[in-house]
Amino acid sequence: MPETADGPGTTEDPAAPGRRTRRNDPERRDRxxxxxLDVIVERGVAGASHRKIAEAAGVPLGSMTYHFDGMNELLREAFHRFALGVSDRFERRMAEAADAQEAAAAVVALVTGDVLATxxxxxxxxxxxxxxxxxPEFRDLTNRWMARSRAALGRHFDPVTAIMLDALIEGLTLHRGLDTDPYDAAVVVEAVERIVRSGD
Amino acid sequence: MPETADGPGTTEDPAAPGRRTRRNDPERRDRxxxxxLDVIVERGVAGASHRKIAEAAGVPLGSMTYHFDGMNELLREAFHRFALGVSDRFERRMAEAADAQEAAAAVVALVTGDVLATxxxxxxxxxxxxxxxxxPEFRDLTNRWMARSRAALGRHFDPVTAIMLDALIEGLTLHRGLDTDPYDAAVVVEAVERIVRSGD
DNA sequence: ACATCATATGTACGATCGTACGCATGGTGA
DNA sequence: TCACCATGCGTACGATCGTACATATGATGT
Known part of the structure; x- marks a missing residue:
C-alpha cells in the first residue's frame, strides 16, 4: 500500500483501537x-480531485474544504511551492558559480542533468x-518565476543575455524532456556557448 | 446565441416544423x-466534454460516440490537426525564404508576429x-512535429543549428506568450542572430 | 471535574461526466 | 411504390465531481 509517510495522528491510537485522533496536526496543510503535487504528477491537474488528494495525504475529505477555500486556492499554493522550489535550486546553482564560464556550465548541467530534467x-x-x-492568476506566478530566473542569470550575464538564456533553457529543457531520444548534451553546450559568447 | 455556423441539416426542415433532418452530413466529423479545438481553447482539455463539443459543433451528443471511439481518439485527431496546421504554416514560411538570412528573418517574424504568437x-x-x-501517444505527435520543424529549418541551416533554433523558438514563443509585458522584439532578433551566426 | 466552543470531519446533494444501447430514419434495390 | 437495414441519434445509467453543513471532538479555562 502506498500509505506514504504516516503523519501524526494518522495511525490508530493504540490505547483505543478503532478510534482515530486527528486533532492538532500543524503539518497537515503542508502535507x-x-x-x-504528487497527484498532479500522476494524474494531471484534471485528475487531481479533492478526494484523490485527501487519500494521498491521508486526511479526510472534509479537511480539503476546511484548509483551502476551494480547488483553485489549493492549486495556486501547490504550484507556488513547486515554482519556488525549482527557483531556489536554480538560484543556488547560479550563486555557486564563480564567473560567467562556471555559470554557463551550470546552466548546461541544469538542462541536461537532474534538476530541471526530471x-x-x-x-x-x-x-x-x-x-x-x-x-491570469497563474500567469502572475510564472512571471515571477521567470523574473527570478533572469535575476539569477543576471549575476553573471547582462540583462539581455539573461532573457535569451532563460528562453533557451526553457526550450531546450522542454524539447529534451519530450524527445523520445534526446540529442546529445554537446548540442546544449554549443547552444549556451553561442548565446553567451556574443554577450561580453 | 453562439450557435456558430449552422451545419447542413442543423436547421429545422421548413416543410416539417419540429422535425430535424440530420442524415448525409459528410463534413460532420470534421466540424x-x-x-x-475551439472548446479546448476556451475551456481547456479538462473542460472539453462530449456535451460541450457537441453543442459547439451543432451536433447531437450521440454523434460523439458514433464518430469517435472515445474521448482519447477525438483529442488525438484534434491535436493532430492542430500540429499539422501550425507545421504547415511554418514549413511554408521556411520554403519561401530564399537564403539563411531571410529564413532567420522569417523565424523572428513567426515568434514576434501572428503565426505562433496567437x-x-x-x-x-x-x-x-x-x-x-x-x-507516450501524444509524445509521438510532438516528436513528429519537432522533427518536421527541424527539417524545415534544415533547408537553410545545418542540423545542429536547426535543433538549437527549434528550441530557442519554443522558449521565446512560450516566454513571450506568457510574459505580462513581453520584452522588445529586438531581443528576439539578437537571439536568433547569435544562434545562426556561429553556424556557418 | 466539567462546561464550553473553536476546530475538525462525515455525509449528503446537485451537477456533470463518459459511455452504451434501443429505436427512429430515410436512402436504396427490387 | 415499398420493404429493408445500415446509419445516426435520444436517452438513461452509474460514477465522480466540488462543495456545504450539521455534528462530533477534545483542548482549555474555571
Whole structure:
C-alpha cells in the first residue's frame, strides 16, 4: 500500500483501537499541498480531485474544504511551492558559480542533468504553463518565476543575455524532456556557448 | 446565441416544423474536430466534454460516440490537426525564404508576429505538451512535429543549428506568450542572430 | 471535574461526466 | 411504390465531481 509517510495522528491510537485522533496536526496543510503535487504528477491537474488528494495525504475529505477555500486556492499554493522550489535550486546553482564560464556550465548541467530534467518537473511545469496560458492568476506566478530566473542569470550575464538564456533553457529543457531520444548534451553546450559568447 | 455556423441539416426542415433532418452530413466529423479545438481553447482539455463539443459543433451528443471511439481518439485527431496546421504554416514560411538570412528573418517574424504568437496557439500548444508529458501517444505527435520543424529549418541551416533554433523558438514563443509585458522584439532578433551566426 | 466552543470531519446533494444501447430514419434495390 | 437495414441519434445509467453543513471532538479555562 502506498500509505506514504504516516503523519501524526494518522495511525490508530493504540490505547483505543478503532478510534482515530486527528486533532492538532500543524503539518497537515503542508502535507495536503505536497500530496496535491504528487497527484498532479500522476494524474494531471484534471485528475487531481479533492478526494484523490485527501487519500494521498491521508486526511479526510472534509479537511480539503476546511484548509483551502476551494480547488483553485489549493492549486495556486501547490504550484507556488513547486515554482519556488525549482527557483531556489536554480538560484543556488547560479550563486555557486564563480564567473560567467562556471555559470554557463551550470546552466548546461541544469538542462541536461537532474534538476530541471526530471519527469516530475517536466510534468508540473507543463501543467502550470497550461493553467497560466488561460488564467491570469497563474500567469502572475510564472512571471515571477521567470523574473527570478533572469535575476539569477543576471549575476553573471547582462540583462539581455539573461532573457535569451532563460528562453533557451526553457526550450531546450522542454524539447529534451519530450524527445523520445534526446540529442546529445554537446548540442546544449554549443547552444549556451553561442548565446553567451556574443554577450561580453 | 453562439450557435456558430449552422451545419447542413442543423436547421429545422421548413416543410416539417419540429422535425430535424440530420442524415448525409459528410463534413460532420470534421466540424466536430474543429469544435473540439475551439472548446479546448476556451475551456481547456479538462473542460472539453462530449456535451460541450457537441453543442459547439451543432451536433447531437450521440454523434460523439458514433464518430469517435472515445474521448482519447477525438483529442488525438484534434491535436493532430492542430500540429499539422501550425507545421504547415511554418514549413511554408521556411520554403519561401530564399537564403539563411531571410529564413532567420522569417523565424523572428513567426515568434514576434501572428503565426505562433496567437493566444490560441499558445493555449493549444501548452495543452498538447501537458498531454505529451504524461502519455507516450501524444509524445509521438510532438516528436513528429519537432522533427518536421527541424527539417524545415534544415533547408537553410545545418542540423545542429536547426535543433538549437527549434528550441530557442519554443522558449521565446512560450516566454513571450506568457510574459505580462513581453520584452522588445529586438531581443528576439539578437537571439536568433547569435544562434545562426556561429553556424556557418 | 466539567462546561464550553473553536476546530475538525462525515455525509449528503446537485451537477456533470463518459459511455452504451434501443429505436427512429430515410436512402436504396427490387 | 415499398420493404429493408445500415446509419445516426435520444436517452438513461452509474460514477465522480466540488462543495456545504450539521455534528462530533477534545483542548482549555474555571
Amino acid at each position: 495536503i499541498i505536497d500530496a496535491c 519527469r516530475r518537473d517536466l510534468v508540473l511545469t507543463s501543467e502550470l504553463y497550461t493553467l497560466a496560458a488561460r488564467e | 466536430i474536430i474543429d469544435a473540439c 493566444r490560441r496557439d499558445l493555449v493549444l500548444t501548452s495543452e498538447l505538451y501537458t498531454l505529451a508529458a504524461r502519455e
